[in-house]
Structures are given as structure tokens and as C-alpha cells.
Amino acid sequence: MPLHGSPLRSITVFLVETSEGLVLIDAGYDHPSCWESFTASLAEIGHDLDAVRLVLLTHNHPDHVGFAGRVREASGARIVMQRADDFAHQRRVRGGGFLVQLRRALEQTGAPDEVIADMYAAAVGVARHAEDLELDDAPEGGSEHVLGDVTIRGVPTPGHTYGHAVYVDTARGVVFTGDTMMAEGPTQLAIPSLPLDDPAGDLLASLDRIAGLGARIACPAHQFPYRDIPARAAELKAHHQAELDTVAELLRTYDTAWEVVPHLTWAKPWDELGPGTKRFALVHTLSLIRGVTS
Numbered sequence: 001m002p003l004h005g006s007p008l009r010s011i012t013v014f015l016v017e018t019s020e021g022l023v024l025i026d027a028g029y030d031h032p033s034c035w036e037s038f039t040a041s042l043a044e045i046g047h048d049l050d051a052v053r054l055v056l057l058t059h060n061h062p063d064h065v066g067f068a069g070r071v072r073e074a075s076g077a078r079i080v081m082q083r084a085d086d087f088a089h090q091r092r093v094r095g096g097g098f099l100v101q102l103r104r105a106l107e108q109t110g111a112p113d114e115v116i117a118d119m120y121a122a123a124v125g126v127a128r129h130a131e132d133l134e135l136d137d138a139p140e141g142g143s144e145h146v147l148g149d150v151t152i153r154g155v156p157t158p159g160h161t162y163g164h165a166v167y168v169d170t171a172r173g174v175v176f177t178g179d180t181m182m183a184e185g186p187t188q189l190a191i192p193s194l195p196l197d198d199p200a201g202d203l204l205a206s207l208d209r210i211a212g213l214g215a216r217i218a219c220p221a222h223q224f225p226y227r228d229i230p231a232r233a234a235e236l237k238a239h240h241q242a243e244l245d246t247v248a249e250l251l252r253t254y255d256t257a258w259e260v261v262p263h264l265t266w267a268k269p270w271d272e273l274g275p276g277t278k279r280f281a282l283v284h285t286l287s288l289i290r291g292v293t294s
């Protein structure tokens with residue numbers, strides 16, 4: 001389904017057929033174009049909305065949780081996401097949602113106050129993220145979902161967010177990897193808002209975990225499905241490890257993310273990046289520094 005205004009262009013949600021109804025993996029944006037695309041696709045393959053019994057969310061980004069509540073209203077499906085990504089849990093443990101966490105991270109980058117203020121203001125403008133979805137189940141440390149003849153395991157894979165999970169249909173040999181392991185390109189790291197957060201370290205461990213699942217086909221939420229999961233995991237690990245090594249080298253000379261960020265490789269030279277990309281690059285650099293120092 002379409003993702004307007006995102007460089008990722010589209011999001012893929014997946015349906016797993018069981019003898020007792022459907023499992024939906026991820027739920028697009030809360031946008032009419034996503035909902036129309038979803039319901040039209042369901043009808044096209046001969047299913048009714050009320051056959052959806054379970055909604056498994058890989059993580060709490062707006063392009064993944066979007067219409068989960070709407071599916072539940074229509075079908076009575078249960079909604080599951082890992083506890084660390086539960087919005088209510090984040091308010092308790094992290095003091096708030098996306099904007100609070102972003103603010104806290106920006107304040108640790110060493111950037112000048114006016115830069116932080118501008119970046120934060122720009123994020124407020126684009127962050128239309130409904131953070132009030134109530135979960136029916138918020139497991140910690142993995143989960144198992146049995147529906148008729150199908151068993152799907154939820155495996156915690158933090159890194160892209162702290163509560164990211166992949167879902168494995170072991171019998172079919174398929175793993176739904178959310179945003180943790182797309183077919184191409186790097187994995188975006190979570191915002192480090194608490195002192196012990198180390199999303200880069202989390203991600204490297206999660207890639208090993210996914211490689212070891214023994215699945216034959218990976219279905220990421222963006223781009224396209226692929227095979228040879230261990231090779232892809234190794235490629236991503238090498239990419240992020242190289243970033244960490246570069247940052248470790250730069251930290252011999254510099255102290256803060258604000259000082260390090262212009263010396264790393266981005267799509268364009270640092271001075272030519274747009275404000276949104278600069279914010280992303282700065283927070284990413286903070287994550288890498290955490291990865292080196294923790």
C-alpha cells in the first residue's frame with residue numbers, strides 16, 4: 001500500500017491463512033489510501049475483514065500500527081506488540097512518546113540550542129503519530145501464537161525500535177522482518193533517549209538472532225521478499241560494524257555527535273543535507289557513539 005511522502009514509497013502488510021481465520025502482520029498508515037488498498041486486496045483474494053483474528057505488529061512506527069485499531073473494531077481481532085514498544089509502557093518508562101524521546105536525544109548530541117530547537121520544531125510538524133493504541137497483549141521476551149493449524153512465534157529483535165519483533169511461521173519457513181532487515185540498504189536505528197540505550201549493539205545481536213531462525217524466506221515491511229537470510233544478515237552487520245569503527249576512530253579527535261556527524265558519509269555532504277535528513281543523521285550518530293562507548 002502507498003506511503004505518501006516517504007522515500008520508502010510503500011509498505012507491505014502480510015496475511016497468514018490458518019484453519020481458524022487470518023493473521024495480519026502490520027497495519028500500514030492510518031490514511032484512507034492505505035485502508036482502501038488493504039480492504040480491496042482482501043476482497044480480491046476472497047477474504048472478509050471479519051476473518052482477521054489476530055494482528056501482530058512488528059513495532060510502533062506510524063506506518064505499521066496505522067489501521068490496527070480499525071481492523072479490531074471491524075473483526076474483534078486481538079492486537080499484539082512487544083511491551084517495550086507499547087505506547088503506555090513508553091510513557092511510564094521513557095516519559096513520553098516519539099517527540100519526548102527525540103527531544104531528549106537531541107539534547108545529548110552537543111548541538112547548539114538553536115539547532116536543537118529548529119530540528120525539534122520541524123519534527124513536531126511531521127510527527128502525526130497516534131500513540132493511543134491499546135494492545136490486547138504486550139509480551140516480553142518472545143511470544144507464541146497458535147491459530148488453528150498455524151503457529152507463529154514472535155522473536156524480540158530490538159535495534160530499529162526497542163520493542164521490535166519479527167514473526168516466524170516455522171512450518172512455512174517464512175520470517176516477517178518488519179523494518180529490521182529490508183532487502184537493501186541500512187537499518188535505521190532507534191532513538192537513544194535513556195542512558196543505557198544502545199540500539200546499534202541491539203541491532204547487531206538481533207541480526208544474528210534472525211539469521212539463526214532457519215527461515216527460508218524473509219518478508220520485510222518495505223521493498224520486497226528475499227532468500228538467503230544469513231547472507232543478508234552478514235551484509236547488514238558488516239555495514240553497521242564499519243560505521244561503528246569509523247565513529248570509534250573519530251572519537252579520538254571529537255567528543256560529541258554534533259562534532260562527529262559532518263565527518264561521516266551521508267547521501268550528500270553534511271552541509272547540503274535538508275533539515276529532516278540532518279536530524280536523522282545526528283540522532284543516528286548519537287546511536288553509533290552509544291554503540292562505541294557502551
Ligand SMILES: [Zn+2]
Binds near residue numbers: 061160
Ligand atoms: Zn519503522
Ligand SMILES: [Zn+2]
Binds near residue numbers: 011061063179
Ligand atoms: Zn516502516
